Amino acid sequence: MKSLCPSSLGGTGKAFALPVANQKRDSSISNVKTEASRVNSAGIMLTPIHSRRRQRRLLDLMERRRLDAVVIGAAPYVYYFTAHWTGWQHFSALVLLADGRSTLITANSPNKGAAADDVRSYPAQSKATLREDQPLSVGKMAAELLRERGAHAIGIDASAVASQVAIAFEGTLGPIDADIFQFRRVKDPDELELMSKAIDCCGAMYERAREIVEPGIPEVSVFAQLQAAAVERAGEPLSALLGNDYACGVSGGPPRTGRAAQDGKLYILDLGPVYRGYFSDNARTIAVNRQPTDEQYAAHEIVMGCMALVEANAKAGTRCRHLWDWVNEHLRQSGRPEMANHLGHGVGLAPHEFPHLNPEWDDTLMEGEIIAVEPGLYAEELRGGIRIENQYRVTARGLERLTEFDTSMT
Numbered sequence: 001m002k003s004l005c006p007s008s009l010g011g012t013g014k015a016f017a018l019p020v021a022n023q024k025r026d027s028s029i030s031n032v033k034t035e036a037s038r039v040n041s042a043g044i045m046l047t048p049i050h051s052r053r054r055q056r057r058l059l060d061l062m063e064r065r066r067l068d069a070v071v072i073g074a075a076p077y078v079y080y081f082t083a084h085w086t087g088w089q090h091f092s093a094l095v096l097l098a099d100g101r102s103t104l105i106t107a108n109s110p111n112k113g114a115a116a117d118d119v120r121s122y123p124a125q126s127k128a129t130l131r132e133d134q135p136l137s138v139g140k141m142a143a144e145l146l147r148e149r150g151a152h153a154i155g156i157d158a159s160a161v162a163s164q165v166a167i168a169f170e171g172t173l174g175p176i177d178a179d180i181f182q183f184r185r186v187k188d189p190d191e192l193e194l195m196s197k198a199i200d201c202c203g204a205m206y207e208r209a210r211e212i213v214e215p216g217i218p219e220v221s222v223f224a225q226l227q228a229a230a231v232e233r234a235g236e237p238l239s240a241l242l243g244n245d246y247a248c249g250v251s252g253g254p255p256r257t258g259r260a261a262q263d264g265k266l267y268i269l270d271l272g273p274v275y276r277g278y279f280s281d282n283a284r285t286i287a288v289n290r291q292p293t294d295e296q297y298a299a300h301e302i303v304m305g306c307m308a309l310v311e312a313n314a315k316a317g318t319r320c321r322h323l324w325d326w327v328n329e330h331l332r333q334s335g336r337p338e339m340a341n342h343l344g345h346g347v348g349l350a351p352h353e354f355p356h357l358n359p360e361w362d363d364t365l366m367e368g369e370i371i372a373v374e375p376g377l378y379a380e381e382l383r384g385g386i387r388i389e390n391q392y393r394v395t396a397r398g399l400e401r402l403t404e405f406d407t408s409m410t
Helices: 048-065 075-082 134-149 160-168 177-183 189-212 219-234 294-313 320-333
Strands: 069-072 093-097 102-107 118-122 153-156 172-175 243-245 266-271 282-287 344-346 353-357 370-373 376-379 384-387 390-394 399-401
Touching: 048 069, 048 075, 048 093, 048 153, 048 177, 048 189, 069 075, 069 134, 069 160, 075 093, 075 102, 093 134, 102 134, 118 134, 134 160, 153 160, 177 353, 189 219, 189 266, 189 282, 189 390, 219 266, 266 384, 282 384, 294 320, 294 376, 294 384, 294 399, 320 353, 353 370
Parallel strands: 069 153, 102 118, 153 172
Antiparallel strands: 069 093, 093 102, 243 266, 266 282, 344 353, 344 370, 370 390, 376 384, 390 399
C-alpha cells in the first residue's frame, strides 16, 4: 500500500503510512482510564464548584459583548451553569448579571444547593396538575428581575423561557447559543465523570447484545433487553431512546415491529445511553450467526483501518477536514467508495455537538473535548453494513480512547 502524505491534503507535511487494521496503535494514545471514570456508586451530578467556573466563562463573554445580563432557559444549559437538574416536566431559568450575581428560578421549591446566589421558585403544579404556562411564569419572573436590576442589553438562549423574556423585555437582545456551543467543547471533570458512567452503561448494553443476538430474535426484543441492561447498570431510569440504531441488516434505524434478526446478516447497534444529562455514543457490528463471510471480514478490517488511521494522527490542533480526507483516501486505496456519512462528532450534553468531523464544517480539534469517531461501510453484498464507533478524549499528544468494548463481529 502506498504512503499518503498529509501535505498533499493541506496537512503538516509529515509523511505517514496508512495503518492496517492489526497495526499496533500509536503510543501517544493512552488506554488508561482517567480519574473521572471512577464513578461514585451513590450517584453523581454536575458540581456547584465547576458550575461556578462555567459561570465565570459566561461573565467574560458578557464583558466582551457589553451585556448587562444573560437569561438561560434551556434545561441542559441551566444544569451546565448551576448544577440544578430540571425535571423533564418542568422549566427553570438562570439570570446572571454582569456584576456576577446569579438568580436561579426553579419549579415548586428552591434548590439551595445549586450554584446561585439567589434561588426563587414558582408553582409548577396545582393540586398535582402540571401547569402548561410554566415558560410564561418563569419568563415573567426573569423579566421582572431584569427590570429591578436596570438591565438594558441582555443575551438570551433559544429556549421557551427566553422567548417569554424577549416578549416582555424593552431593551436590546442578542443570542448567545453559539457561544455556549463553544464553551461546551472542553469538558470539565464533573462532566467527564458523568460521561464515563454513560459509557459504562453502553458497555453493559453490548455485553447483553452479544449474549442475545441470534437468528430470529425480534428487533423490539433486542431494544427492550438492551434498555434493561443499561438501566440495571445505571441503577436508575434513563432518558432518550438509548441510541439510534436497532434495525438488523440495514445501515440503521429504530427497532421495527414484526422484524427479526436474520441468519447471515450484520446487525449494526449504534447505542447511546444518557446518564444524568450526558450522552455516550458508540457503535458495534455483530454477525447474527457469528460466522462472518470473507467479504464481511474484509470490510471490517478496512473500517478498523480507518479507525487506526484517526487514532494515529488526531490530536489537539488537527483539522477535522484532514481526518476526513485521510480516511477517504484510505477507503479509495482499499477499493471502496468514500464515506456517505460523517466521520464523527463531539459528544456531551447533546449526542452531536462541536467539533464536526464532517466537510460541511471546518472545525479543529481542541484539547479536552470528547469526540465520537464512526467510520462505516454499507453495501448490499455485506448484508447490511459495518460501523464501528468509539469515543475519545482529545489531548495535546493524541487521543485517549474511552471505550474498550470488544469490536469484533462475533
